[in-house]
Amino acid sequence: MLSRVQFALTTAFHYLYPPLSIGLGIMLVLMEGLWLKTNQPVYHQMARFWTKVFALTFAIGVATGIVLEFEFGTNWATYSRYVGDVFGSALAAEGIFAFFLESGFLAVLLFGWDKVSRPVHFFATCMVCLGAHFSAIWIVVANSWMQTPAGFHIVGEGIKARAEITDFWAMVFNPSSMDRLFHTLCGAWQAGAFLVVSVSAWYLLKKCHADFARASLRIGLIVGLLASLLQVVSGHSSAQGVAKNQPAKLAAFEGRYDTRTHAPLALVGWVDEKNERFLFNVGIPGMLSWLAHGDTSKEVIGLREFKLEDRPPVNAVFQFYHLMVGVGLGMVAVAGLGFLYFWRGSLFEKRWLLWLLVLSVLGPQIGNQMGWFSAEVGRQPWIVHGLLRTSAGLSAVVQANAVRTSILLFSAVYLLLFAVFLYLLNDKIQHGPDAADLMPTGKLAWPTREKP
Amino acid sequence: MNFGSLDLNTVWFILIGVLFTGYAMLDGFDLGVGALHLFTKKDEHRRLMLNAIGPVWDGNEVWLVTGGGALFAAFPNVYATVFSGFYLAFVLLLVALIFRAVAIEFRSKQPMGWWRQMWDVGFAGGSILSSLLIGIAMGNIAWGIPLDERGEFAGTFLSLLHPYALLLGVTTLALFMMHGAIYAAMKTEGPLHEKLRGWINQCIIFFIICYAVTTMATLLYVPHLAARVRANPWLFSIALVNMLAIANIPREIHHGRDGRAFISSGVAMMALMGLFGLEMFPNLVLSNPDLAHNLTIYNAASSTKTLGIMLTIAIIGVPIVLAYTVSIYWIFRGKVKLDRMSY
Numbered sequence: 001m002l003s004r005v006q007f008a009l010t011t012a013f014h015y016l017y018p019p020l021s022i023g024l025g026i027m028l029v030l031m032e033g034l035w036l037k038t039n040q041p042v043y044h045q046m047a048r049f050w051t052k053v054f055a056l057t058f059a060i061g062v063a064t065g066i067v068l069e070f071e072f073g074t075n076w077a078t079y080s081r082y083v084g085d086v087f088g089s090a091l092a093a094e095g096i097f098a099f100f101l102e103s104g105f106l107a108v109l110l111f112g113w114d115k116v117s118r119p120v121h122f123f124a125t126c127m128v129c130l131g132a133h134f135s136a137i138w139i140v141v142a143n144s145w146m147q148t149p150a151g152f153h154i155v156g157e158g159i160k161a162r163a164e165i166t167d168f169w170a171m172v173f174n175p176s177s178m179d180r181l182f183h184t185l186c187g188a189w190q191a192g193a194f195l196v197v198s199v200s201a202w203y204l205l206k207k208c209h210a211d212f213a214r215a216s217l218r219i220g221l222i223v224g225l226l227a228s229l230l231q232v233v234s235g236h237s238s239a240q241g242v243a244k245n246q247p248a249k250l251a252a253f254e255g256r257y258d259t260r261t262h263a264p265l266a267l268v269g270w271v272d273e274k275n276e277r278f279l280f281n282v283g284i285p286g287m288l289s290w291l292a293h294g295d296t297s298k299e300v301i302g303l304r305e306f307k308l309e310d311r312p313p314v315n316a317v318f319q320f321y322h323l324m325v326g327v328g329l330g331m332v333a334v335a336g337l338g339f340l341y342f343w344r345g346s347l348f349e350k351r352w353l354l355w356l357l358v359l360s361v362l363g364p365q366i367g368n369q370m371g372w373f374s375a376e377v378g379r380q381p382w383i384v385h386g387l388l389r390t391s392a393g394l395s396a397v398v399q400a401n402a403v404r405t406s407i408l409l410f411s412a413v414y415l416l417l418f419a420v421f422l423y424l425l426n427d428k429i430q431h432g433p434d435a436a437d438l439m440p441t442g443k444l445a446w447p448t449r450e451k452p
Numbered sequence: 453m454n455f456g457s458l459d460l461n462t463v464w465f466i467l468i469g470v471l472f473t474g475y476a477m478l479d480g481f482d483l484g485v486g487a488l489h490l491f492t493k494k495d496e497h498r499r500l501m502l503n504a505i506g507p508v509w510d511g512n513e514v515w516l517v518t519g520g521g522a523l524f525a526a527f528p529n530v531y532a533t534v535f536s537g538f539y540l541a542f543v544l545l546l547v548a549l550i551f552r553a554v555a556i557e558f559r560s561k562q563p564m565g566w567w568r569q570m571w572d573v574g575f576a577g578g579s580i581l582s583s584l585l586i587g588i589a590m591g592n593i594a595w596g597i598p599l600d601e602r603g604e605f606a607g608t609f610l611s612l613l614h615p616y617a618l619l620l621g622v623t624t625l626a627l628f629m630m631h632g633a634i635y636a637a638m639k640t641e642g643p644l645h646e647k648l649r650g651w652i653n654q655c656i657i658f659f660i661i662c663y664a665v666t667t668m669a670t671l672l673y674v675p676h677l678a679a680r681v682r683a684n685p686w687l688f689s690i691a692l693v694n695m696l697a698i699a700n701i702p703r704e705i706h707h708g709r710d711g712r713a714f715i716s717s718g719v720a721m722m723a724l725m726g727l728f729g730l731e732m733f734p735n736l737v738l739s740n741p742d743l744a745h746n747l748t749i750y751n752a753a754s755s756t757k758t759l760g761i762m763l764t765i766a767i768i769g770v771p772i773v774l775a776y777t778v779s780i781y782w783i784f785r786g787k788v789k790l791d792r793m794s795y
Contacts, residue, residue, distance in 0.1 A: 059557035062510055063550040069520055073535025074542050077604075080535075084528020085754040089762055092525040095518030096769035103514050104773075104780050107507035114791065115783055127776075155755070162528075164755040395536035397605050406543040413547055417554060424561055 002403040003075040003394055006410065008376075010067050012369060013414045017061035019368050022136055022185065023192015024054045025129035028109075030219055032125050036118060042215050047125075048113070049212075049433040050196065053425065055110055060421055062103070067410070075403065079383055079393030085164045086152050086171055087142055094138035102131030133185065140184050144177035146384045147375070148245045154387075163387065175245050179238040180375070186234050187371060189227035190331060190364035196220035197338070198361035199429055201354045212433050214348075217357075221342055224360075225335040231328055236291065242378075243292035246385060247301040248310065249378035252317040254288055256302045263288040263300035268322065271315040276304070312380040320377065324370035331363045460759040461749040464526040465733060467766060471522055473725040475515035477631075477718050482509040484632020486552060486579025487625060488651065489572060497644045498572060502556060502795045503788045504639035509556065511777065513549070525762055529603055529752035530736045537597065537605025538589060541612060545585045552578030560795045580625060587624025591617030594728065595674060596740025603747055616669055623662040627724075630655035631717045634701065638710040641787045652705055652713070656698065676738065680731045687730060694723035 028050055035043035069091065072080050080088075108116060108124035116124070151170030152163045165171060197220035203213035243250045255271040255278050256263060265287030270279045286296035293300075303311050338357055341347035347354070383390040482505040492498050524531040535542055551574045559571035595616050598606040633655045637648040671678045681687050697720035704713035732738070736752055739745035753759065 055557065059510075059554055062513070063553040066513070066517055066549060067546050069517060069524075070535060070542055070546055072524065073520075073531045074539050075536070077532035077536035080524065080532040081528050084524055084531060085758045088521065088525030088528055088531075088754065089758055089765070092518065092521035092762060093765050093769075095514065095521040096765060096773060099514040099517055100511065100769075100773040100777070103511040104776050107511065107780050108783060111507045111794075112783060165758050165761065168761045395532075395539070396602075398536050398539045402539050402543075402609070405540065409543060409547055413550060417550070420554070420558060424558060427561070 002400055002407065003398075004390065006403060006407045007068075007071055007075060009407065010064065010071065010410055010414070011372070013418070014061065014064040014068055015368060015372055016365060017057045017064065018132070018136070019184075019188035019191040019364070020057040020195060021054065021061050022129075022132045022188035023190065023364075024050060024057065024195065025125075025132045025192070026189055027192050027196055027219065027223065028054060028125050029129045030223070032122050034219075036122055042211055045212055045433045045435075046216055046219075049428075051109060052428055053195075055106075056421065056424060056428070058102075058106060060417060063417075064414070075395055075398065076383075076393050077395035077397070079388065082162050082388055082393070083384060085162060086145065086149075089165070089168070090138050090142035090145070090171075094135050094142075098131050098135035098138060100131075101134065102128055105131065136184055136188065137181060140181045141172050141174075141177045143375075144180050145171055145174050147180070147379055148174050148176040148241075149384055149387055150174035163384075176238075176241050179234065179241045182234040183231070183238045183371070186227050186231040187364060187368045190224060190231060191368060193220045193224035193227055194331070194360045194364050197224055198358050201357035201360075202429070203432070204348055205351065205354050205358065209432050217347075218342065221335060221339050224331075225339050228328070228331040228335045232332060235325070235328060240292060243300070246379070248303065248306045249312060249317070250292065251301060251303045251306075252312045252314045252378050253321040253374060254300075255314055255318040256288075256300060257304050259299060259302040259305055261289060261297050261299050262286040263292075265291060266318075266322070269318070271318050273314050309381065312378050317374050317378045320370045320374040324367050324374060327363050327367040327370065331360070331367065334360050334363065460756055460763065461753050462734070463763065464522075464753070464759055465729070465736070465749045467763075468519060468522050468526060469725065469729045471515060471519035473722055475512070475519055476725060477721050478512035478515055479509070480628045480721065481505070481631045481635035481714075482512055483552075483579045483583045484628035484630065485636050486575050486632070487583060487629050488632055488636070489576040489579070491651070492644070492647075495568065496790075497647075498568075499560060499790055499795065500640055500644055500788055501636055502559065502575075503790060504636050506556070506788075506795050507784045508781065510553070511780070513553070522762070522766075526754055526759060527736055527747075527749070527752045528754060530747050533599065533603050533605055533737060533747060533752075534589075534593070537607070538592070538609075538612060540609045541585055541589065545582055548578040548581040548585065550578075551575070552582065556795060583625040583628045584621040587621035588612065588617045590624065590728070591620030593737055594620070594670075594677060594732070596676070596738035596743075598741070599737070599739035599745040599747070601745060603745060603752070616673060619662070619666055619669060623659070623666045626655065626659040626662045627721065630659045630701075631714075631721065634705075634710065634714045634717050637705070638714050639788050649705060653702060656701060660698065676743075677731050684730075687727065690723050690727045690730070694720050694727065697723060 028047060031043050031047040031050065034040075035047060072087075072091075105124040105127040108121065109128050112121055112124060149163070151165060151167035151172075151174065153166050154161055155164045156162055196216050200213040200217035200220060203209045204217070239250070239253070242253070251257070254263075254266050255269060256266075257276045257278075262285060264283035264285045266278070266281060266283045269281040269283075271277075272279055289298045289300055290296045292298070303314065334356060337353060338347065338360075341350055341353060379385055381389050381391070383393040485501055485505050489498060489501055492501060520531070555571040555575035555578065559568055559575065562568070592612050595614070597612070600606045630652065633648055633652045637645055637652060640648060671681075697716045700716040701713045701720075704710070704716060734749045735746045736749060737747040739747070754762075
């Protein structure tokens with residue numbers, strides 16, 4: 001249990017940052033690409049400013065990511081022995097293909113402005129962004145394998161039993177990996193886009209850096225709207241996958257105990273797990289059957305089909321999931337409204353909407369966290385769905401006291417980190433973009449340099 | 453020892469050795485620079501030291517992450533046993549690495565004296581603690597740790613801190629400091645450069661003392677490793693390469709060839725890691741006292757199929773990684789200068 005708390009804690013904290021890195025990575029590529037194309041200094045200023053924010057999120061993302069990789073060994077040793085043959089190769093691939101690419105070219109992105117030419121720098125930015133996406137690919141593949149294991153067989157018996165790989169590509173393209181990857185990436189793009197939107201809207205409210213803010217807001221809103229719309233599509237497709245592959249999880253998402261056709265879609269509610277009842281229920285009749293299987297007369301499996309010990313915690317999963325869906329739809333509305341008024345040219349007078357956009361940065365973060373909670377808690381009691389129980393994956397030799405110590409240590413360090421991160425982020429935002437960045441220097445200025 | 457038949461398990465033993473050697477050579481210098489950080493007093497000098505490693509340190513740390521990932525994939529039993537057995541040690545290592553990482557990133561973001569001093573201490577403390585812990589882990593693996601018949605660790609955190617392990621911890625710190633001092637000298641100029649040149653000699657002396665004590669302790673108190681050397685006298689040639697490489701460092705420094713001194717120090721590290729690997733082979737973790745429970749490259753490995761897949765991944769990935777790592781070091785060659793993007 002303690003190890004679960006620690007892993008949840010360290011992952012939740014970690015998961016604030018990589019989506020930002022991925023999303024900001026895309027934004028940086030767009031900004032720098034626009035700068036190369038149009039040669040307008042404001043895009044250069046944007047790229048420089050957001051690079052600094054990117055560096056902050058990246059540093060914490062890396063530092064907290066190493067913790068997670070090590071925790072598989074320190075806290076989940078039995079799990080590691082059991083799945084290392086399958087799961088380990090995805091992690092190793094992440095290291096070789098993603099982390100090296102990302103951290104290597106980050107050097108050029110951050111410190112190479114005056115050392116390399118424009119195209120080389122743009123290439124480095126693209127590689128950092130690509131690396132961030134690769135790391136999402138491999139880690140989501142690994143996690144999806146825990147949700148819907150494929151491409152392996154079990155060798156040995158008792159404590160010697162372990163999963164061994166039979167088909168690498170079946171493992172990579174396991175039934176849920178592509179849906180979940182797309183879903184995660186959309187969430188990350190939203191996180192990056194709405195951070196840009198939020199900061200730009202704030203500048204507009206404070207009436208400073210107006211040109212910078214307008215240009216940033218436009219890119220942010222477009223990416224944010226696209227990502228939010230795609231997110232709805234991918235969310236739907238993910239949920240259909242869950243209905244097919246992990247029916248117990250879908251039943252928990254929706255708090256359904258009975259198996260029935262024309263199942264209603266719950267909008268809000270509270271699950272009374274003890275009496276297997278559903279309180280304060282508001283729903284749309286038949287909608288769940290239709291969403292999950294494309295036909296209102298199809299059956300949706302309820303939790304009573306599963307033994308008590310094979311059910312996830314229902315109410316928590318229900319609430320996480322519904323909060324995520326609510327936030328997801330809310331983001332579409334916010335981005336849609338923002339884009340509509342931006343397009344009509346009256347956004348800058350609507351202070352209420354600008355304030356809403358400032359707050360919108362929280363949306364994707366809440367959505368991402370809740371989505372991850374519902375995915376992971378919804379998989380319980382399994383650590384690998386249908387194969388290994390979470391309680392059986394723990395390290396055999398680690399004492400509860402040691403875990404307690406490490407939880408305290410990590411909590412203290414992470415609280416400090418978070419405070420410092422917010423402080424520095426705020427500082428960067430207050431300071432705003434550098435006016436000096438309007439004029440590229442050094443090698444970056446080459447297109448305007450006179451040829452001898 | 454029979455190296456005639458090179459099977460996949462042996463290949464992965466070598467590859468993981470290469471990854472960890474890469475880590476030691478690369479992150480070794482930035483940990484070393486960190487350990488020396490507080491000895492410089494002027495803010496400008498500290499910034500120069502930081503920016504010497506600025507663009508490359510996180511790439512260097514990726515070697516550890518990838519090494520860990522490869523160990524997980526290729527030898528999951530070793531990964532599970534060592535990481536859960538050394539639980540508190542690894543938690544401390546993680547905290548130390550986090551502090552270092554964010555200290556580098558945050559230090560120069562604010563001008564206040566107390567702010568910079570706080571992160572300077574975090575950076576130096578984190579670097580020193582990481583180096584010590586890495587050495588202690590190596591020491592325990594060489595000395596042997598109590599393992600039960602399932603290959604689970606049967607000791608406690610305090611039992612890991614025996615004198616031989618601590619000695620290896622200090623030796624590792626000394627090695628990294630020497631390596632870091634040479635790297636910093638290579639990247640700086642002017643008064644700081646002169647100062648660093650002086651430190652290199654002190655670091656070499658410190659390292660040689662530690663190294664000599666470690667060698668004696670190994671021959672006297674770690675009979676299984678000593679026996680391995682006696683049975684294979686040619687191992688002495690690697691030790692000789694190591695000694696020559698170290699002896700070459702002051703010579704190159706004297707002639708002002710910092711780059712070559714750095715290469716020498718790298719060669720010395722390679723020789724040390726090679727020696728360590730050859731003395732361990734085919735064991736990955738020694739069980740002490742019950743040698744029957746050793747974790748070897750066979751009983752701790754993944755299936756042949758996984759090792760094969762991983763080899764494909766490595767063959768595709770590693771050359772690409774090496775190519776751009778080299779080009780990035782090339783882009784950032786030369787002495788460090790502070791500008792407004794610097795740490």
